[in-house]
Each structure stands twice: as C-alpha cells, then as structure tokens.
Amino acid sequence: MSIVKQPQADALKKPHLNLAVVGHIDNGKSTLTGRLLLETGYVDEKGFKEIEEEAKKLGKEDFKYAWILDRLKEERERGITIDAMHVGFETSKYFFTIIDLPGHRDFVKNMIVGASQADAALLVVSARPGEFEAAIGPQGQAREHLFLLKTLGVNQLIVAVNKMDVVNFDQKRFEQIKNDLGKLMRLLGYDPTKVPFIPVSAVTGDNIKSKSTNMSWYNGPTLLELLDALQPPPRLTDKPLRMPVQDVFSVTGAGTVIVGRVESGVLKNGDRIVVMPSAKVGDVRSIETHHMKLDDAKPGDNVGINVRGIDKNDVKRGDVIGQLNAPPTVADEIVARVVILEHPTAIGVGYTPVMHVHTATVPTQFIELISKLDPRTGQTVEQKPQFLKKGDVAIVRMKPLKPVVVEKYSDMPALGRFALRDMGRTVAAGQIIEIKPAKVEIKT
Structure with a gap:
C-alpha cells in the first residue's frame, strides 16, 4: 500500500498547480516534500510510523520524511531520488501536484521533463556551510536548475533556505545566502526582489505550516502561505489539444x-x-x-x-x-533563439547535442548559424557567425535527427522551449521561432 494518500474529489475541484521541487543533491528536497505531505494530511499515519521505526533502527532518523517519497529500495540504498514522481497535496486555496525532482547530476534529464510541466518552482538550498556554496558553484545543480527553470518559462519561484536548525537558526547566515543567491538569480534574468525567500527546517518543521518560535527575526509568511500566494498561469483552452x-x-x-x-x-x-x-x-x-x-x-x-x-x-x-482536425506538428527543421550556457570550446555548424523538449529527447544538429544577438537588447550584432561560444545568444537553424513534435514558443510555450545537453551537462537552451513541418500521413 502506498504511504501517500490519494486526494478526495473535493480537493480536485480547487484550482490546480504543478510545483517543481528543485535544488542540489543533499540540500533536502525530498525531506521538505515529505514534510509538506505530512503537514497537509497526505501521509498514512500507520505507514509513517513504520518508516520512523525503520529509520531509527538504521540510525537515519533525519531521513524519515524523505523516505515518504523515496520508497524504492534502490533509492533508499543510494539516498537519492531517481525519477520525477508525481504526488499531490492541497492547501486552503490550491490542489498541488508536486513533481519531486532529482538533484543528482545523472538525472538532469528527468529534471527537465519535470520542469517543463511546472507552473511554479520551489528551490531548496541548504544553510549548512559548504552545501549551499557547492549548490551555486560552477558545477552546482541549484545554478543549473535555476537556468533551466528560467529558460523553460517557470517564472514563479519560492526559495526555501533549508536546514536552518543546523546553523542554530542564524539570521546572518540566512541573509548571506539570500544575498549570494540573489546575485546569481539576477544574472539569470530573475528579479530577486520579487522572489520570496523563507528560512525553514524540514526536519523540525520550522516555518512549514506554522510560524517558527526559533526564528522570531523572520516575520514573513509560512511556506504553505507562500504556496497559496502563487498565481495560476493562463490556461490555453482555446488552442488545439496538445x-x-x-x-x-x-x-x-x-x-x-x-x-x-x-x-x-x-x-x-x-x-x-x-x-x-x-x-x-x-x-x-x-x-x-x-x-x-x-x-x-x-x-x-x-x-x-x-x-x-x-x-x-x-x-x-x-x-x-x-x-485529428489539428494534429501536433512534426518538425523537419526549426529556427530557434538559443543561449549558450556552457561549452568548453566553440559550437559550429554540424554540432549535434541532444534536445530536450517537453517530454521528448532527440539528437539535433546545428545546420546554420543565422545571426548573433546582443544579449541585452536582442539586436543583431553579427550575421552568419562562424561559431558560438559560452555566453552567446544566437538565432540558429537546427534539424532533429529523429521525428519530434514541437510548436512555436509564441503559440504554445510548453512545446516551444527546450534545453540542449551534451557531455552530461546543459550546454544551451532556447525557444522555437519557426518550424518547417515534416510530411506525415495520418491514416484514419
């Protein structure tokens, strides 16, 4: 029997939001998600007692909330979340589907699939010295996840500074993290003044459902109140089904x-x-x-x-x-605006990374570099550049090497934004501007 309860019919009458929970490995995403499910009554009490006893026996009591989600034996043994799991819970205002996303570098592919479906994101960073710094460093997943969320059009963000109990609920540490992360967010196109930061402890429950008595210096809303303050995105009911x-x-x-x-x-x-x-x-x-x-x-x-x-x-x-009357578009070629995030050398015609678009992954070849743009103004600064390097923004023509469905970003954002990966990292991300459709015959 699943330890996570299924929602009742009344819950599904509430407005529905998809929440991606993201962040670096070991920063406490699964623990915080488990705690949210427990606090909102979505965990079977008897099942949770069994998990508590098992965690105690193994001397891993702090893992009990994470184990609500990480039910698979392999995940328990490795201590990491492997696949994007869909679980639900409700607040006073919304019904949320949590997409609990893997933080481990091997699983960025699943993170992209999850983020492409998200209406909002909860970024979990650890207050523990060293853990936060690793998360936002050059190889940090918090940095990569933030970039991907922005590229994939997830503009509503909450930052939970977790493990505040580890730093004795120190306000200075919280402010330092807020400041350092704010600088990074500004570089990636977020306005940190519009992103709520909240100090929490998933293990002790501080500031999750009720105000923390350990952090009287924080006078903002609880995490559940912040979730209720999110806005549902516009729903494209008037467009063709996708x-x-x-x-x-x-x-x-x-x-x-x-x-x-x-x-x-x-x-x-x-x-x-x-x-x-x-x-x-x-x-x-x-x-x-x-x-x-x-x-x-x-x-x-x-x-x-x-x-x-x-x-x-x-x-x-x-x-x-x-x-049938408006079938999804299969692309022969696409023209896209791309941002080169990370590449050790230079990208030229013939370069073939893997494109991650909605839930699809397909090898895709650069067949023409059309123009290079000024990242700030979007104006063309060079026609037909020879190559692209880290930091460049460009218009390129690409050819998917296998059939794939995409749409123009301006028509359907979720099917028109993508990430490009190579060598185990995200090298670029972009938005589709034009599509040359492939010919596909539908036999009815």
Whole structure:
C-alpha cells in the first residue's frame, strides 16, 4: 500500500498547480516534500510510523520524511531520488501536484521533463556551510536548475533556505545566502526582489505550516502561505489539444493507458485522437487523475487516459497527443533563439547535442548559424557567425535527427522551449521561432 494518500474529489475541484521541487543533491528536497505531505494530511499515519521505526533502527532518523517519497529500495540504498514522481497535496486555496525532482547530476534529464510541466518552482538550498556554496558553484545543480527553470518559462519561484536548525537558526547566515543567491538569480534574468525567500527546517518543521518560535527575526509568511500566494498561469483552452506523453502502460482488463499533462486545448471522453509522430489514431475511453474519473481534461491537468485502437507499443514518452482536425506538428527543421550556457570550446555548424523538449529527447544538429544577438537588447550584432561560444545568444537553424513534435514558443510555450545537453551537462537552451513541418500521413 502506498504511504501517500490519494486526494478526495473535493480537493480536485480547487484550482490546480504543478510545483517543481528543485535544488542540489543533499540540500533536502525530498525531506521538505515529505514534510509538506505530512503537514497537509497526505501521509498514512500507520505507514509513517513504520518508516520512523525503520529509520531509527538504521540510525537515519533525519531521513524519515524523505523516505515518504523515496520508497524504492534502490533509492533508499543510494539516498537519492531517481525519477520525477508525481504526488499531490492541497492547501486552503490550491490542489498541488508536486513533481519531486532529482538533484543528482545523472538525472538532469528527468529534471527537465519535470520542469517543463511546472507552473511554479520551489528551490531548496541548504544553510549548512559548504552545501549551499557547492549548490551555486560552477558545477552546482541549484545554478543549473535555476537556468533551466528560467529558460523553460517557470517564472514563479519560492526559495526555501533549508536546514536552518543546523546553523542554530542564524539570521546572518540566512541573509548571506539570500544575498549570494540573489546575485546569481539576477544574472539569470530573475528579479530577486520579487522572489520570496523563507528560512525553514524540514526536519523540525520550522516555518512549514506554522510560524517558527526559533526564528522570531523572520516575520514573513509560512511556506504553505507562500504556496497559496502563487498565481495560476493562463490556461490555453482555446488552442488545439496538445498532451505530451510522460508514460504508457498496458493495464490488464483496461488496455492501453497513456499518462501526460494537457498543455493546451481540452480532451474529452469519446474524442478521436492522434499520436504524433507515429500518426496512430484511437479513441478516448476514459480519463482519470489521481484515481478519479473525469469527463474532460483541461490545460494543467495531469491525467491517465484509457484509449481504444492504440497499442502500448505505438506510443512512447515524448510523443504528443492531439485531435485529428489539428494534429501536433512534426518538425523537419526549426529556427530557434538559443543561449549558450556552457561549452568548453566553440559550437559550429554540424554540432549535434541532444534536445530536450517537453517530454521528448532527440539528437539535433546545428545546420546554420543565422545571426548573433546582443544579449541585452536582442539586436543583431553579427550575421552568419562562424561559431558560438559560452555566453552567446544566437538565432540558429537546427534539424532533429529523429521525428519530434514541437510548436512555436509564441503559440504554445510548453512545446516551444527546450534545453540542449551534451557531455552530461546543459550546454544551451532556447525557444522555437519557426518550424518547417515534416510530411506525415495520418491514416484514419
């Protein structure tokens, strides 16, 4: 039995937000997420007691909140979160789906998938000396995650300065972190004066649900109050249906179940749908979220859909579902504005990193460097540059080396923003300006 409770029907009537929890390994993301679930009544008490006893036996009592999420044996043994998990909880105002995101460098790929679905992000940084500095250093995941969130269009951010108990709830340490992180955020395009910073301790519960008596110097809202202050983004209900596929299962007695988040349009029971780029056509038999049946799914909803006429092997993560009268666009070539974040030498025509766009990953080749731009004004400073290096902003033409669905950023941001990775790191990120569509025949 899962230790995390499923939401009741009333919870799902509240406005729904997807929250990405991000940050460097060991800064306490899973512990803070576990504590949030516990404080909002989404953890089975009997199951939690068992976890507490097990953690005590192993001398790892501080891990008990993280273990609410890290249920898999492998994750417990390694002490890191591997896959982006979807769990839900509610505040007085919203129903949240938490995308608990891996902080370990090996798993940035999953972090990108999670962040591409997020409406807002909770960045967790540790107050412990050395841990915070590593997180925002040149190789730090907090730095990389912040850059990716900005590029992927996640502009609502809360910063939780965790492990305040470790530094005796020291206000000076909190202010120092706020200052240092603020400088980095400014470089990445965030306005730190508009981002709330909150000192917390996930292990002791300070400032999560109720005000901390250990930090009387902090007079701001609690973490749950800050979550309630978030704003729902505009939902693209008037656009064609687009639902990137996160996962696909074959369920005994039910058939093929496709899991994903609706990014635009409305999906209804009985709809005839097409999966691109494979051009497979089928019918929606039922729609479910958190084990509850729905009549329709709107933008922002994470759902599982049971389909007739489409085999499990016809669909994979990274595909996109649409309707027959306005099928998702498969790209032959794209023109994009890119920012080069990190590259040891220079990028020229022929360079082939891996593109991460919504839930898809595809090798993509630079086939033309069109122009270099001034990062501050966006004006062209050089036509047809020979190469690009770290810090450059440019317009480039790229060719995906496998079929992939994308849309223009101006039409559908979630399917038009991407990250480029190579050598285990994010080398660039960008937004799609134009698409030359590939010819795909749909047989109905």
